[in-house]
Amino acid sequence: MADARVTVDLIVRDLLHEDLAGCAWTGSPTRLRFIAAALGRRSAGVVDYLAVCGPSDLPLGIGGVDYGRSPGAGWLWQVVVHPAFRSCGIGTLLVRSAEERIRRRGLGYAELGVEPDNTGAQRLYARLGYQVVVEAGRRGHGVVMRRRLA
Ligand SMILES: CC(C)(COP(=O)(O)OP(=O)(O)OC[C@H]1O[C@@H](n2cnc3c(N)ncnc32)[C@H](O)[C@@H]1OP(=O)(O)O)[C@@H](O)C(=O)NCCC(=O)NCCS
Numbered sequence: 001m002a003d004a005r006v007t008v009d010l011i012v013r014d015l016l017h018e019d020l021a022g023c024a025w026t027g028s029p030t031r032l033r034f035i036a037a038a039l040g041r042r043s044a045g046v047v048d049y050l051a052v053c054g055p056s057d058l059p060l061g062i063g064g065v066d067y068g069r070s071p072g073a074g075w076l077w078q079v080v081v082h083p084a085f086r087s088c089g090i091g092t093l094l095v096r097s098a099e100e101r102i103r104r105r106g107l108g109y110a111e112l113g114v115e116p117d118n119t120g121a122q123r124l125y126a127r128l129g130y131q132v133v134v135e136a137g138r139r140g141h142g143v144v145m146r147r148r149l150a
Contacts, residue, residue, distance in 0.1 A: 008054050010090070012097040015039065015051040015062050022058045025082050035078060038064050048074075048101045052081075052090050061090040065098045065110075073109035073146070074102030079121075095128055103149050111146045118142075 063079035134144035
């Protein structure tokens with residue numbers, strides 16, 4: 001066995017319905033249906049849905065922004081990175097790209113909900129500048145974190 005380092009170019013683009021066949025790694029068929037439903041709402045302008053893709057153009061990480069959930073903010077949700085490609089910075093790239101979409105709409109905050117026991121994700125968001133604004137158990141969706149966008 002030998003250590004090796006491979007550098008690849010990543011792109012961030014809109015997730016398309018055609019991508020769903022390559023997103024089975026995100027979980028159950030139910031989850032894919034949730035994603036498909038979210039993509040359906042994009043045509044109404046209330047959702048952005050992003051994919052980080054490698055050279056094959058297959059999604060390695062995906063995540064949505066809902067503009068209808070929290071006044072003055074974009075709500076990040078369904079953020080997930082392929083298990084084989086975690087801890088490479090893809091989650092960070094996804095979050096920063098989602099924030100850029102929120103900024104372009106003239107909104108001042110990015111918000112998200114995270115399960116109380118998902119300490120890894122909470123640590124990542126805290127490092128990216130998110131602060132807890134609602135503790136777990138209130139408003140029904142775990143911990144709510146928010147970042148003010150410049
Ligand atoms: C949470 C999640 C999206 C993070 O994605 P990710 O691609 O692993 O995120 P990043 O790589 O940007 O950062 C994660 C870790 O990798 C490290 N990292 C970031 N860039 C790195 C790099 N270039 N090289 C090595 N490590 C790196 C970070 O230090 C971070 O470490 P931490 O665990 O101490 O926070 C991913 O773990 C996931 O899909 N989890 C399951 C679904 C989930 O929980 N989603 C969140 C719901 S709110």
